[in-house]
Amino acid sequence: MYEGAIQELIDELSRLPGIGPRSAQRIAFHLLDAPEEDVFALADTLRKVKEQARFCEVCFNVSQEERCRICRDPRRDHSQLCVVEESKDVVAIERTNEFRGLYHVLGGSISPIEGRGPGDLRTRELFQRLADGAVQEVILATDPDTQGEATASYLSRMLADFGVRVTRPASGLPVGGDLEYADQATLGRAFEGRRVLVERHSPLDVHTPSA
Structure with missing residues (x-):
């Protein structure tokens, strides 16, 4: 067990599908060693996903708009x-x-x-x-x-x-x-x-x- 934020990050990563405790630990320490701007860019992208991504109101595919590009395509x-x-x-x-x-x-x-x-x-x-x-x-x-x-x-x-x-x-x-x-x-x-x-x-x- 690690202290503070690093253990919290490992715990959160372990909850993702396909990522076990060891993989979560490797990712956590990779982020710890990565340049600050890279980590902040990742955090910003995660925030944008939750704010901007949605499900299409017709087919429920992932979309940036109310209707996905496939449902909008008249062809x-x-x-x-x-x-x-x-x-x-x-x-x-x-x-x-x-x-x-x-x-x-x-x-x-x-x-x-x-x-x-x-x-x-x-x-x-x-x-x-x-x-x-x-x-x-x-x-x-x-x-x-x-x-x-x-x-x-x-x-x-x-x-x-x-x-x-x-x-x-x-x-x-x-x-x-x-x-x-x-x-x-x-x-x-x-x-x-x-x-x-x-x-x-x-x-x-x-x-x-x-x-």
């Missing part, structure tokens, strides 16, 4: 909606140049172990976006792990009443992995050869189910 295909877990997945898919539709960021995945159910995600907002019938295909691009598959299975059942075509990226993505770590070629092929979960039809009664 995007409004008939396709890709559902992902996190904003980092949007970046990974955009790098492939295989998808020109819109996105919906759930803010996580269903995980009973972590006490996170459908109601804790942005599922209600997703259903509301489909109510006007403009979307013809929903691509469930959740991670190919247990939580992601459970989320995709739940959504495919709920979306059956909306009359939209529901698809999932094809096999080729590593099982148990994250979309953000997939190489562009593999992720691109997965989107190009996505499989159908629910075929599109004309619903007799479109309604918005509760999450």
Whole structure:
């Protein structure tokens, strides 16, 4: 244990995902040895992130404005909606140049172990976006792990009443992995050869189910 501010910094860094006590200690001492202007620049950037960054009011992607650049782009295909877990997945898919539709960021995945159910995600907002019938295909691009598959299975059942075509990226993505770590070629092929979960039809009664 260290004294004062350095231990407080180590404790705070240890709370970040993927950073254990040893990594936190190395980062803390790196910052301690770094030039003062570099550390102040980092602190200023962190402050700006909290003050300026927000979530898009439509798709919930990270944005600098009320609507993200993708939702503002009139060239995007409004008939396709890709559902992902996190904003980092949007970046990974955009790098492939295989998808020109819109996105919906759930803010996580269903995980009973972590006490996170459908109601804790942005599922209600997703259903509301489909109510006007403009979307013809929903691509469930959740991670190919247990939580992601459970989320995709739940959504495919709920979306059956909306009359939209529901698809999932094809096999080729590593099982148990994250979309953000997939190489562009593999992720691109997965989107190009996505499989159908629910075929599109004309619903007799479109309604918005509760999450």
